[in-house]
Amino acid sequence: MSTVEKSFPVSWDQFHRDARALAWRLAGLRSDWKAIVCITRGGLVPAAIIAREIGTRLIETVCIASYHEYTEQGELKVLKEVAPFLLEDDGEGILIIDDLTDTGKTAGLVRAMLPKAHFATVYAKPKGRPLVDTFITEVSQDTWIFFPWDLGLTFQAPISKGTAG
Numbered sequence: 001m002s003t004v005e006k007s008f009p010v011s012w013d014q015f016h017r018d019a020r021a022l023a024w025r026l027a028g029l030r031s032d033w034k035a036i037v038c039i040t041r042g043g044l045v046p047a048a049i050i051a052r053e054i055g056t057r058l059i060e061t062v063c064i065a066s067y068h069e070y071t072e073q074g075e076l077k078v079l080k081e082v083a084p085f086l087l088e089d090d091g092e093g094i095l096i097i098d099d100l101t102d103t104g105k106t107a108g109l110v111r112a113m114l115p116k117a118h119f120a121t122v123y124a125k126p127k128g129r130p131l132v133d134t135f136i137t138e139v140s141q142d143t144w145i146f147f148p149w150d151l152g153l154t155f156q157a158p159i160s161k162g163t164a165g
Contacts, residue, residue, distance in 0.1 A: 006143040015148055018122050018136045019046040023053035025134050026095065026120055034093040037062055037082055037117065039110055042099035045149070046122050050097055060086055062113065064106050076105055082113055091117030100145060101128030101135070 010018075026033075035058035038047035044061075051059055063080035086094060091114025100123040101107045107128050111119060121128075123145055124135040139145060 006140065007146060008139055008143050009146040009151060010148055012148040015045070015122070016049060019049040020053060022046065022120055022122055022134065022136050023050045025136075026050060026118070027054045029118065029134070030093075032093070033095045034058065035060055035086055036095045036097055037086065037091075037110070037114065039064060039096065039098040039106060040080075042147070043097045046099055047097040050095075050120075056095070062110055064109060066106065076109055078109070087113065090115045094118070095120060097121070099123065099147060101125065101132050104128035104131045107131035 031054075033054060033056050036047050036051055036056050037060045038044055040061050040063045047059055051057070060083055061080060062082050063078070065077045065079055066074050094114055094117040096110055096114060096117045096119045098107070098110075098119075098121045101121045102125050104127050107119065107121075108131055111117075111131055118134065119132045120134040121132050122136050124132055124138050125141050125143070126138070127141055129135070129138065
């Protein structure tokens with residue numbers, strides 16, 4: 001994370017609140033979503049929360065791997081595509097869910113599969129923001145979001161000590 005200057009740690013409680021806030025916004029847009037397509041792996045947790053809140057039972061995954069060392073996004077590879085029956089009507093009535101849009105590369109790939117779907121993320125960075133329709137919190141491009149599933153309990157040095165973490 002040599003180019004990352006800021007960190008944004010997210011607790012389970014905060015993530016749950018933010019995902020529920022996203023569900024509130026989505027419920028106000030439409031009451032009859034046909035299905036949720038979540039982008040794995042980050043979209044799995046918010047998709048479960050949102051599906052519960054809006055009453056959607058059909059949840060599909062699209063599996064995309066980005067080969068990197070947690071510092072930058074590498075080449076994208078589709079490991080599992082969306083079920084063909086959900087691709088009908090270019091994704092009209094489908095809700096795409098992910099935890100974050102960062103560079104927009106993954107979002108662009110999935111958006112091309114389902115161009116009429118509604119794309120929602122919990123968090124968005126400026127480069128990826130134009131590709132999503134709904135999000136809750138925008139963070140700067142140089143901020144690294146630490147999701148609760150990536151964290152353990154460790155000492156955090158004070159900001160005044162000059163550390164990014």
